[in-house]
Amino acid sequence: MRxxxxxxxxxxxxxxxxxxxxxxSGYDPAASYRSMLLTPLMDHVYLFSALAFSAPIxxxxxxxxxxxxxxxxxxxxxxxxxxxxxxxxxxxxxxKGWAALPLALLAGISLAVAWAVVPALLKxxxxxxxxxxxxxxxxxxxxxxxxxxxxxxxxxxxxxESVKTPPEARLTPLVPGTDLTxxxxxxxxxxxxxxxxxxxxxxxxxxxVSGQNPLAAKSYGISPGRAIFYAFAVGAAVAxxxxxxxxxxxxxxxxxxxxxxxxxxxxxxxxxxxxxxRGHPLGVVLAGIFLGILQEGARxxxxxxxxxxxxxxxxxxVIILFLAVRILRT
Amino acid sequence: MLRNIHKVxxxxxxxxxxxxxxxxxxxxxALLGENGAGKTTLMKILSGVYRPxxxxxxxxxKPVKFKNARxxxxxxxxxxxxxxxLIPGLTALENVALLSGGxxxxxxxxxxxxxxxxxxxxxxxVEWDRDVEExxxxxxxxxxxxxALYWGAKLxxxxxxxxxxxxxxxxxxxxxxxxxxxxxxxxxxxxxxxPEVLEVADRVVVLxxxxxxxxxxxxxxxxxxxxxxxGRRMAKGVERVGQPGEGAVLEVEDLWVYxxxxxxxxxxxxxVREREILAIVGVEGNGQEQLVEAIVGVRRGRGVVKIHxxxxxxxxxxxxxxxxEMTLMENSIVGMEDRFAKRWLISWRDVEQFASKLIEEYNxxxxxxxxxxxxxxxxxxxxxxxxxxxxxNAKLIIAHQPTRGLDVATTEFVHxxxxxxxxxxxxxxxxxxxxxxxxxxxDTIAVMFKGKIxxxxxxxEMGLEYVGRKMAGL
Numbered sequence: 001m002r003x004x005x006x007x008x009x010x011x012x013x014x015x016x017x018x019x020x021x022x023x024x025s026g027y028d029p030a031a032s033y034r035s036m037l038l039t040p041l042m043d044h045v046y047l048f049s050a051l052a053f054s055a056p057i058x059x060x061x062x063x064x065x066x067x068x069x070x071x072x073x074x075x076x077x078x079x080x081x082x083x084x085x086x087x088x089x090x091x092x093x094x095x096k097g098w099a100a101l102p103l104a105l106l107a108g109i110s111l112a113v114a115w116a117v118v119p120a121l122l123k124x125x126x127x128x129x130x131x132x133x134x135x136x137x138x139x140x141x142x143x144x145x146x147x148x149x150x151x152x153x154x155x156x157x158x159x160x161e162s163v164k165t166p167p168e169a170r171l172t173p174l175v176p177g178t179d180l181t182x183x184x185x186x187x188x189x190x191x192x193x194x195x196x197x198x199x200x201x202x203x204x205x206x207x208x209v210s211g212q213n214p215l216a217a218k219s220y221g222i223s224p225g226r227a228i229f230y231a232f233a234v235g236a237a238v239a240x241x242x243x244x245x246x247x248x249x250x251x252x253x254x255x256x257x258x259x260x261x262x263x264x265x266x267x268x269x270x271x272x273x274x275x276x277x278r279g280h281p282l283g284v285v286l287a288g289i290f291l292g293i294l295q296e297g298a299r300x301x302x303x304x305x306x307x308x309x310x311x312x313x314x315x316x317x318v319i320i321l322f323l324a325v326r327i328l329r330t
Numbered sequence: 331m332l333r334n335i336h337k338v339x340x341x342x343x344x345x346x347x348x349x350x351x352x353x354x355x356x357x358x359x360a361l362l363g364e365n366g367a368g369k370t371t372l373m374k375i376l377s378g379v380y381r382p383x384x385x386x387x388x389x390x391x392k393p394v395k396f397k398n399a400r401x402x403x404x405x406x407x408x409x410x411x412x413x414x415x416l417i418p419g420l421t422a423l424e425n426v427a428l429l430s431g432g433x434x435x436x437x438x439x440x441x442x443x444x445x446x447x448x449x450x451x452x453x454x455x456v457e458w459d460r461d462v463e464e465x466x467x468x469x470x471x472x473x474x475x476x477x478a479l480y481w482g483a484k485l486x487x488x489x490x491x492x493x494x495x496x497x498x499x500x501x502x503x504x505x506x507x508x509x510x511x512x513x514x515x516x517x518x519x520x521x522x523x524x525p526e527v528l529e530v531a532d533r534v535v536v537l538x539x540x541x542x543x544x545x546x547x548x549x550x551x552x553x554x555x556x557x558x559x560x561g562r563r564m565a566k567g568v569e570r571v572g573q574p575g576e577g578a579v580l581e582v583e584d585l586w587v588y589x590x591x592x593x594x595x596x597x598x599x600x601x602v603r604e605r606e607i608l609a610i611v612g613v614e615g616n617g618q619e620q621l622v623e624a625i626v627g628v629r630r631g632r633g634v635v636k637i638h639x640x641x642x643x644x645x646x647x648x649x650x651x652x653x654x655e656m657t658l659m660e661n662s663i664v665g666m667e668d669r670f671a672k673r674w675l676i677s678w679r680d681v682e683q684f685a686s687k688l689i690e691e692y693n694x695x696x697x698x699x700x701x702x703x704x705x706x707x708x709x710x711x712x713x714x715x716x717x718x719x720x721x722x723n724a725k726l727i728i729a730h731q732p733t734r735g736l737d738v739a740t741t742e743f744v745h746x747x748x749x750x751x752x753x754x755x756x757x758x759x760x761x762x763x764x765x766x767x768x769x770x771x772x773d774t775i776a777v778m779f780k781g782k783i784x785x786x787x788x789x790x791e792m793g794l795e796y797v798g799r800k801m802a803g804l
Binding site for chain 2: 196199200201202205206208209212213215216217218219220221222
């Protein structure tokens with residue numbers, strides 16, 4: 001079927017466009033792709049680093065995928081990741097010792113869900129377009145986080161980052177010398193849970209029904225408003241978890257960078273992952289790993305072939321463009 | 331001319347198994363067949379909407395291939411779909427000017443005159459500058475016909491054109507078909523209603539399960555047509571047994587519904603009792619749709635609606651009830667999903683069994699419970715809705731045009747189900763514009779006109795002539 005081919009085609013087309021861009025800018029596409037795609041697979045340190053990159057992308061991809069099921073174009077994961085990270089920093093600021101970890105999860109996920117409540121209520125009660133409301137919430141979260149990290153949560157010893165997670169509360173590498181922490185298996189397990197939720201739970205089914213035909217849902221006693229609310233909430237919890245893990249399980253700093261560098265853009269990478277994974281939770285995992293490899297590979301490309309990191313962004317952007325054309329047409 | 335057309339949908343539905351058909355100019359060919367026989371699929375191939383899995387199309391002896399409906403249009407082939415495809419928000423005239431895939435051409439004086447001339451030739455009166463959404467369905471259909479002719483259609487395909495029409499509109503449609511023929515155009519008339527065939531067709535081709543089951547010329551032998559179409563004898567109807575009870579299953583008091591600031595339902599009160607079929611009759615567009623949708627809670631209304639013991643709901647348009655992109659399994663449990671959940675999780679194995687049971691009991695033509703619903707024919711989709719709704723075992727059944735678009739045998743079957751449910755003690759709110767259906771089934775008849783119930787009484791006391799006058803607002 002044609003439908004089975006479009007994703008590989010979009011990826012291939014994006015690589016072609018990327019190659020043209022490199023060639024036009026005077027870089028060597030062949031050498032660049034070799035270091036981008038093969039080097040991460042050559043060494044377990046690089047591979048684990050790629051997997052570590054994939055964990056938050058998988059989680060934010062799930063946020064977008066759950067939204068799609070409910071008929072939403074929920075791009076609020078970006079801001080919800082910030083709020084999750086902020087919750088983890090809040091926990092690090094308030095508590096010393098291991099208790100900072102559960103508190104980080106609680107605070108981070110709660111803040112992220114609270115961030116989704118606004119667009120969820122606006123959408124289900126007043127029909128406000130979720131694209132507009134989530135973008136606005138993203139910016140509020142952005143500046144709020146910048147302010148918090150620069151003032152109350154600032155680290156007096158290292159001005160470029162926030163207070164650090166207490167050592168006892170950190171999820172440290174499972175294999176010493178690599179970036180592979182518990183965050184990676186947790187992200188994949190959450191994907192499996194989301195899969196079960198969507199496929200087998202009563203509300204997962206209701207979310208799909210409302211997303212496909214809100215009128216039918218309403219006619220037969222399923223409230224589309226509630227389905228939208230749950231889809232937002234589940235998505236936000238997962239995105240919030242991504243934010244928390246970026247702080248408590250990301251060596252070496254275990255903090256939130258003052259310019260938000262370790263959380264910035266994750267929500268949008270998630271949209272790519274969800275589109276590449278066709279909105280299926282397990283597809284999102286595969287797509288997340290692919291994007292993780294690209295990110296890890298981008299570093300090697302920069303070092304080995306001298307090609308700037310930004311070309312990976314070009315490739316990702318073109319993938320979205322091609323897939324979006326398809327999604328908008330159908 | 332179509333040669334040996336096959337069509338297999340991606341989920342395995344084998345809709346056409348080698349059909350050939352010739353059509354000449356100035357000829358009205360009726361394509362007769364039951365739901366799922368492949369009539370609409372065949373014509374969607376001819377009009378470029380679908381591509382055939384195999385087989386060829388020839389026009390004036392030359393083989394052609396259509397990529398889309400627009401290419402078929404270039405060869406003068408146009409189809410008026412059962413679910414009309416005008417764009418709401420545009421005026422009738424703008425809809426004519428809008429060519430699928432070609433964008434909106436500016437409304438020139440020339441276009442306006444040409445459209446008016448075509449309409450006049452066919453004897454249409456249309457308010458061309460109104461939003462099509464405000465026009466009655468019968469008029470929208472005329473707009474589609476004018477549109478097809480404006481863009482040069484020589485072969486016009488009408489898919490079940492009378493399903494949305496009232497009896498006088500049907501009469502004038504037949505006139506239109508005759509005028510089209512006189513103008514030298516060919517018409518393919520898709521239907522499952524034999525009386526219509528007798529009225530308009532120069533030739534009848536009967537399809538059954540994806541094959542040509544017979545071809546007939548006048549004078550027609552109705553029994554032969556039925557036999558070719560159904561291929562089996564029909565079952566006997568079910569009789570109402572016992573009198574309505576006292577307990578109410580639905581109570582509506584002083585219900586008002588507004589649409590665009592206009593009161594479309596004006597203070598309706600009604601009561602459906604156990605073991606009662608209450609039929610609301612009326613010309614379509616007198617507030618029936620809004621009344622029903624307010625009762626099931628899709629629309630906001632002012633007033634009191636009390637439902638005792640749950641409801642089943644067959645809407646007037648099956649697209650309001652189905653998830654077209656999903657499987658029969660998923661569709662079969664909408665609104666009942668919690669019944670299939672053990673602890674927190676839905677048992678899809680149980681659902682599969684349930685869906686298979688529906689397929690069997692309701693004679694749904696489908697490759698299996700995992701088939702995607704959009705590939706089922708309209709009639710089979712309707713059977714799925716009916717099957718699901720009757721499995722709810724609700725005390726109240728709300729049936730809005732439940733047999734629209736169904737063939738003779740299936741209509742009979744659905745009528746039987748409604749009466750059986752009533753005999754078991756359920757109350758039925760039947761909303762229909764088909765008076766035969768109302769008189770056949772109802773204990774009580776109520777007439778709706780301009781948002782009000784203008785007459786109501788036991789069926790024995792409601793003479794046909796009286797009801798007809800009330801429907802017309804006299």
